[in-house]
Amino acid sequence: xxxxxxxxxxxxxxxxxxxxxxxxxxxxxxxxxxxxxxxxxxxxxxxxxxxxxxxxxxxxxxxxxxxxxxxxxxxxxxxxxxxxxxxxxxxxxxxxxxxxxxxxxxxxxxxxxxxxxxxxxxxxxxxxxxxxxxxxxxxxxxxxxxxxxxxxxxxxxxxxxxxxxxxxxxxxxxxxxxxxxxxxxxxxxxxxxxxxxxxxxxxxxxxxxxxxxxxxxxxxxxxxxxxxxxxxxxxxxxxxxxxxxxxxxxxxxxxxxxxxxxxxxxxxxxxxxxxxxxxxxxxxxxxxxxxxxxxxxxxxxxxxxxxxxxxxxxxxxxxxxxxxxxxxxxxxxxxxxxxxxxxxxxxxxxxxxxxxxxxxxxxx
Numbered sequence: 001x002x003x004x005x006x007x008x009x010x011x012x013x014x015x016x017x018x019x020x021x022x023x024x025x026x027x028x029x030x031x032x033x034x035x036x037x038x039x040x041x042x043x044x045x046x047x048x049x050x051x052x053x054x055x056x057x058x059x060x061x062x063x064x065x066x067x068x069x070x071x072x073x074x075x076x077x078x079x080x081x082x083x084x085x086x087x088x089x090x091x092x093x094x095x096x097x098x099x100x101x102x103x104x105x106x107x108x109x110x111x112x113x114x115x116x117x118x119x120x121x122x123x124x125x126x127x128x129x130x131x132x133x134x135x136x137x138x139x140x141x142x143x144x145x146x147x148x149x150x151x152x153x154x155x156x157x158x159x160x161x162x163x164x165x166x167x168x169x170x171x172x173x174x175x176x177x178x179x180x181x182x183x184x185x186x187x188x189x190x191x192x193x194x195x196x197x198x199x200x201x202x203x204x205x206x207x208x209x210x211x212x213x214x215x216x217x218x219x220x221x222x223x224x225x226x227x228x229x230x231x232x233x234x235x236x237x238x239x240x241x242x243x244x245x246x247x248x249x250x251x252x253x254x255x256x257x258x259x260x261x262x263x264x265x266x267x268x269x270x271x272x273x274x275x276x277x278x279x280x281x282x283x284x285x286x287x288x289x290x291x292x293x294x295x296x297x298x299x300x301x302x303x304x305x306x307x308x309x310x311x312x313x314x315x316x317x318x319x320x321x322x323x324x325x326x327x328x329x330x331x332x333x334x335x336x337x338x339x340x341x342x343x344x345x346x347x348x349x350x351x352x353x354x355x356x357x358x359x360x361x362x363x364x
Contacts, residue, residue, distance in 0.1 A: 008123055008125065008126045011123070012120075012123070013120075016331035032320065032323045032324060033323060033325070033344075033348060033351055033352070034325045035324060035325055035341045035344065036325040036327040036341075037224065037342060038191065038342045039219060039299075039342065040222035040271050040299065041222075041271070041275065041278065041299065041343060041344045041345050042222065042267065042270060042274060043222040044223050044261070045221065045261060045264045045267050047223075047261075050257055050260055051253055051257070054256045055253070057252055058252065058253070060252070061248055061252075062248050062251060062252040063252075063255075064247050064248055066086040066250060066255055067081070068255070068256075068259050069250070069255040069256075069258045070084040070086060070230075072258060072259040072262040072263070073086070073258070073262060075262070076215075076262045077200070077215070078203050079202070079205070079206050080206065082238060082239075083206040083232055083233060083235055084231070084232060085230060085231040085241045085245065086228075086229075086230050086249075086250050087214075087228075087229045087230060087231060087249065088227045088228070088229075088246075089216065089227040089228060089229050090117070090188065090190050090214055090216045090218065091117055091121075092227075092229075092245070092246075092249060093229055093231050094118060094121045094214070095117075095125075096231075096245050097121075097184070097186050098121040098122050098124070098125040098127065098152070099244065100237075100240060100241055101151065101152050101184040102122060102125040102127040102151055102152055103127075104126040105126065105128060106126075106127045106128065106151035106152070107127065107129075107150045107152075108127045108129050108130070108150065108151065108152045108153070108154065109142065109147075109150045109152070109154070109183075110122070110129055110132065110153075110154050111131070111132050111155065111159070112131040112134065112333060113134075113162065113329075113332040113333050113334055114134075114156045114159055114161075114332070115156050115160045116332070118154040118156075118186075119131075122154075127152070130146070130150075134159070134164075138159065138165075139166065139174070140153075140155065140174075142174075142177075147177060147183055148181065150181075150183050151183065152183060152184040152186065153174075153178055153184070154186050154188070155171065155186070155187050155188065156188045156190070157171060157187060157188070157189060157192065157199070158191045158192065158297050158298040160300070161300070161327070161329055161334075161338075162294060163295070163297055163298050163300055163301060163302055164296075165192075165195050165199060165297035166199065168198070168199045168201055171201050172201055172204065175201065175204070175210075179211070182210065184210045185210050185211050185212065186213075187212070189201075189202065189213055190214065190215065190220075191216075191219055191220075191298045191299065193215075193219075193220040193268050193271075193272075194220060194272060194275055194299045195272075195297045195298040195299075196272075196297065200213070201213055202215065202232045203232075205233050205234065206233070206234050206235065207234070208234060209234060211233065211234075212231055212232070212233045212237065213231065213232045214232075216228075216229040217229055217258055217261055217262075219299075220268060220271075221261045223257070223261070226253075226254050226257055227250075227254060228250060228254045228255075228258050274345070275299045278343050278344065278345065278346060279296060279343045281346065282301060282341070282349050282353075283301060285349070285353045289356055289357055290360070291303050291304065291305055291307070292304035292305075292306075292307065299342060299343045300341065300343060301341050302329070302338055302339075303339050303340065304337055304338055305337060305338065308360055310360070312328045312329055312330060312335075312336045312339050313328050313330065313336060315359055315360075318358075318359035318362055319352075319355045319356060319359050322355035322358055322359065323355070324352055324355035324356075326341050327339060327340040327341070
């Protein structure tokens with residue numbers, strides 16, 4: 001049977017993610033405090049009334065054009081609705097981009113380390129993958145021969161898991177290089193609203209042939225269970241992607257929530273202020289434990305734990321026993337010396353520090 005399945009699917013491997021609260025709850029008998037998923041520490045603006053109202057309409061299919069949501073997303077990034085591609089979260093949009101832009105054997109360039117779904121979805125689409133080094137400035141190190149051979153390039157800004165934010169000018173320079181070479185360029189801005197939205201290149205995407213910019217409401221508005229995001233690109237590519245995406249992949253509840261959430265800009269402003277304060281607190285606390293947090297511009301911190309003498313897997317196991325989840329970064333290809341922690345509210349951050357302190361002092 002296997003030999004009759006599409007080869008790229010038969011060879012598929014698990015792409016590991018954080019946020020495994022349900023799995024940990026079954027082991028611990030209680031819900032843990034989750035620092036393994038990078039969600040807005042302020043959570044979501046209230047959605048209860050909206051959800052109850054939309055529940056009365058679930059006897060009908062969603063509007064597959066998502067006219068209201070596309071208009072709200074377009075206004076949010078200051079483009080026209082014809083440039084918006086709705087999606088059931090970032091993962092669906094990454095898959096859609098790979099399916100539309102990559103054919104069997106096409107080369108995708110992926111900076112290292114970064115979000116694993118870029119590689120996963122490129123391989124599922126039948127593409128080949130080449131990982132490229134990230135320079136000290138945070139930019140992927142790309143020679144001309146790389147771009148000459150490639151069909152697509154992925155970039156996460158701010159990057160996950162490093163937390164490095166590139167300037168708008170740096171990303172636009174790279175976009176121009178891709179434009180000249182005819183390389184499709186996906187810029188994943190899932191976390192930019194929690195860092196510095198002024199560095200976004202979304203408003204430029206409609207004027208370029210090969211640029212596709214993604215946004216995630218999951219991260220920005222703290223609604224990972226809702227599954228909602230959107231892409232921004234030129235009108236021709238947006239039309240193709242909207243025809244290619246799975247019909248009704250975004251529920252009517254999610255679409256209505258998206259319209260409301262995209263109007264909550266004050267919530268994002270307060271979120272960025274909180275993240276800045278709590279990130280500074282957390283970095284100092286981690287340093288006091290003898291750990292080495294890397295500089296970050298967003299709501300998570302990559303932490304070098306090598307001096308602790310523990311592997312990332314072992315430290316994650318110990319903190320989970322204390323009821324706190326951290327992200328073991330082996331799945332990013334970083335070996336056993338790094339964990340990633342989210343930035344949350346002060347009391348929760350204190351619980352993380354206490355769990356790490358206990359885990360570091362523990363003797364097997």
